[in-house]
Amino acid sequence: MSELFVSISPSSLLLEPLTHEFMRKALMVSALVGGVCGLLSCYMTLKGWALMGDAVSHAVMPGVVVAYALGLPFSLGAFVFGVGSVALIGFVKQKSRVKEDTVIGLVFTGFFALGLVLVSKIKSNIDLMHILFGSPLGISNSDVTQTIIISFLVVAILLIFRRDLMLYCFDATHARSIGINTGLLHYLLLSVLSLAAVAGLQTVGIILVVAMLITPGATAYLLTDRFDRMTLLAVISSSISSILGVYISYWSDIETGGSIVLVQTLIFLIAFLFAPRYGIIKYKNLSSR
Structure with missing residues (x-):
């Protein structure tokens, strides 16, 4: 491997991959999704929602399988199940004495297990490895279009509600005291998280x-x-x-x-x-x- 890199000029290292259409698409989509996830990650970091991000990303798996079985876009099924997992986490937390981190762990492992079962039972051409780890080098034109639309939607929402979301992530109590609807921002941020997870599905899985x-x-x-x-x-x-x-x-x-x-x-x-x-x-x- 080291001999390979030594024998290739720096310009070839940079330009040769660009001669392939699949590489151009992979670079464009990966950079776009990376930028969108990077923007959202600032809010996630301030809010301390690492585990919530893990929950939503795993919960979209059964949505992908169900969407395939019904002939619907993967992104639609993944988004529905991502938002559904968030709603279920909120419902269980409100109706029980179980703490939020425990509820999150229960929900995302349950949804992920459901996805694995559906993959094994529903006859399809779905490649489990591509769902789990992504495949930007083999992304289709329709998936590129879906990823671009989702990415711009996420960025638009974050820019429109930027100040309110920033205050909510820094100090939710203060945001509530000055009249900001923190409940709306809570579910808006979680919905955006679901959309970003759907976009990242194609790149890193x-x-x-x-x-x-x-x-x-x-x-x-x-x-x-x-x-x-x-x-x-x-x-x-x-x-x-x-x-x-x-x-x-x-x-x-x-x-x-x-x-x-x-x-x-x-x-x-x-x-x-x-x-x-x-x-x-x-x-x-x-x-x-």
Whole structure:
């Protein structure tokens, strides 16, 4: 593998993949989904909803299978089950004494298990590996169109309700005290999370989409205290990670979704170590003085 990279010029490393239509589509979709998930991940990080993102991403699996069985778009079934899981979590939490994190764990594992059972029982051409880990290199034109529409819808909602959502994530009690409908924002943010999970389904799959919804925001959170800069850094790092991940998977013949998430994780580790104010190496140097 090392000999392969040595024998290829830098320009070929960059330009050769672009000669293939499937690579151009994969790069475009991965960068778009990465940017959208990066933007949303800032709100998820501030709200502390890592487990909720995990729940929604896993809960869409039975929706994909049911949609295939009914001849409907995957995105529609995934969105319905994603929102349904959120509604079920809220219902069980309100009607029982079980804590929210426990309810989330119960619901997302139950939905995920239902998806696995449906895949095994419904005769179809669904590739379970593609659902679990994504397949941007084999994405169809119709899926590209759906992903673009979903991505722009998510961005539009986040921009329109930006100030209210930011205040809700920082301090829900204060937001409620000044008359903001926090209940509406709660379910709006969860609906947007479901849409983002559907978009990420094509690139990194159900298992890894939670990383795209958490890691960019966590990385940016270590680098700045200002929310505007945090969103910009998260979008840039997530998009770049997606592009690099696709390139690495092409030249190394490895799973694309895993490659994207590993690049994101590496960027987070660099920020964790060397962030100007919050990196642990700088913190240790200051403590030793």
